[in-house]
Amino acid sequence: MRKLLQHYRLRLLRKRWQVRTIVRKKDLTNLTLGEAARKPGGIFLFSTMRNEIARLPYFLEYYRSLGVDQFFIVDNGSTDGTTELLKAQPDVSLWHTKASYRRSKFGVLWINNLLNAYGHKHWCLVVDVDELFIYPHHKTRPLRALTDWLDLGLISSFSAMLIDMYAKAPTPCAEGQNPLEVLTHFDSGNYTQRRNIRFTELWIQGGPRQRLFFPNAPAKAPALNKTPLVFWRKHYVYISSTHLLLPRSLNQTYEREGGEKICGALLHTKFLPDIADRAREELKRGEHYANSAEYLAYSDNPEALAQMWSAQSTEYVDWQQLERLGLISTGGWA
């Protein structure tokens, strides 16, 4: 009986998020619609961005090479040429909005709208422009190989935790350059997890952000668990960035009996040298999660932001290295 009640509550919650999503539909104005936007079986990427002209060229190149068929992008009032660049891409479908990022639950409601309109029965990848998605064998097998394999195993969601990348010493990153050439290091072994009962997700925290910006309030450190790749269906909703989904079974991207389920990572390239300026600007806008607590922590601690590297940091080599370290797993995909 309790189970049934809980089930019903979650269902109501999911419906509420669906309504919220629909309400925010009016924010979006479609600018362009790519040819492949309705391609059956296409692999689609969804993203919200604002003023990302420096990262954008590499972002598009990277995901094209993985085999993304169409980009669905919400441009939240860019002023640096991002809009123009996106408009000129044949494989980008672009929406524009000047509405509040915060009120759309940090972009989630916008993305949910596009997912429902275009993503139904497609493999959908939801990433930020500073997240580079990697998975086992990504150098030799395109995204389609992964999704085909997941289809075969009746797996419909794929987790990829955030790994914050940082430089050994601040180095500038040119427009269009692979940010990983600059952000070469990461924390290899300081992540902890808790399993939450309500949504059955693993709440993962740790990494350099907890280490440097939340040493005295570790609970406030950002969540690193993400489920960015989902075989989407109309009744699904993201409810907190890509950390959480409903129905909650989609969050169960892990094994409970000792085995390892296949998983990848999002290499997080947020910490380029412009992060300090960005943090100041984002604080002024006040459009971010938890009253922009994260950006507050950055601006409170500029020394740490400039020196995230420590003698125990690990230099990134390849996915096999992450597999060995136990951050990702091939989970049966040989």
Add this chain to the structure above:
Amino acid sequence: MSVGMALLVHHELDRAAQLVVHLQSAGCKVAIHVDEKVKESEYSAFYQKVAPLEGVDFTPRIHCEWGRFSLVEAQLATAELLVKSHADISHVIQLSGSCLPNRPLPELLDFLKSRNDTDFIESVLVGGVNWIKGGLEAERFSLYFPFSFIKHRRLFDAHVWFQRKLGIKRKLPEGLTPHIGSQWWALTKRTLVAILNDPDREKYATFFKHCWIPDESYFQTLVRKHGKRIKSRSLTYSRFDFHGKPMLFYDDHARFVEHLDSFFIRKTWQGANELYDKLLGETRQAKPRDPVIAAAFHASFEKAESRWLKGRDGLFMQGRAPRLTDLNTATTYTVLTGFDRVFNNLAPWMQKHTGVVLHENLWSKNKKQFEEATRKLKGNIGSSRRIRDYNAEGFLLNFIWNHSDDEPIFNFDPEVSPSLAKFISLDPNARVFHIRSAWLLDLLREKSNDKADLIARVQAHMLKEQAHLEALEAGKANVQIFSLAEVFNQPGAVLEDLILALRARRSSENREIPAFLPYDGIEDYFERLKDAGLNLHTDFETSLLFTGQNT
């Protein structure tokens, strides 16, 4: 002489067409069955591409469903077409549209030429060694399977359950012994003709129609009736994971495949361009098979499968969250309780004599000491005490995971972190060395004169220690308990025990003993507490051997 290829095509018709062209140009005869489910437009494009080729024929299309007799019907149709239309074939090889030849075809033809009386078919007696991964075995024959596994899964399961309850046991037709094996066989024309012209063929068909996955048992069983010389081995390499899901080949397997001990591989991922180009290349050359390379390939599969099934001990990550009751840490580790109250500079001593880093202040409450301790840690763990204590179990698991190549060893005071103490007591990987009543030394050094307060504190310590020792006793950790008297009287023996338990054990000769921390007046102190009515466990009462003064 030629060889017939019976090809079942279900999807990826472009890839199948490539394969047909390749087989045909090597001089093989090909009979193709295309699943009725395939769209008409796709089928006709495929047909137009390969039908004009000489020696390529099509059978009528039927609707195929995995696990059911329709697949056998398709196999029979292609085989029949081949033996009827080509008099000069020695063998018929069963293939699917997603198979690829991993060795050049001329090599296969040569191989079969010298074995023209041998049937290559995996055919294993049912009830013997487990051939099947995840599923029914003998019951495949003894129960009825009228429902579709794919479309009506619940009905399928319920029906199996119901028949088990009823104790239903179908009898095999006379003269057949149930055998099972891979459906990718290569049979001689003689055996096939015998199977096709068997007077009881209709009767067998009726029986196998109600069997589960008959394409893995029909030919495998009948070949035992008609075959002359059976090699129970498939010429096609295929592998299934523990869910019964076929493994796929990708471009990055290209350097391995030609070394596999087979002539075909299954299945190839449709997007594996490099693999298709290489294996269907016109002027294909292959190096001799190297079993070492094949072994490396098998090992990589076993590794991946073990990741999925077993995972890595002690690893907690996004894809692995075992229940804490099936606790496992990455490796054995050593927990020292009380040693830091007895010995001075034990860490440098241990470093010198064993090369092992003793993490003295891993659980320290003191900020400075802890920061000092974290400098020796790997993986950027433990940047602050708050982070450490925020998820102490997680911190411990990370510490052991990151240091599993070393010898994880640390000082630990169970009173400071009771929940962690419980965790350790339940872990079979923990080796606990506990000096009983070592907390007395702290009180002794305090030199407090408040007798009532002292007694209360001693009692509190005693109770906590008692509870901890009981938990250790009941738990799974490996525990050694020493008394204070033992440690002060025979420190060499105690340390010897400790060092012997380490992986990096060294010879015990000529090892000096690290200095004690001050413990003057301990007997006197102990006597006073004892006289005050406290039942302390120090062993001093029976072996008061050291050189103190009684009052």
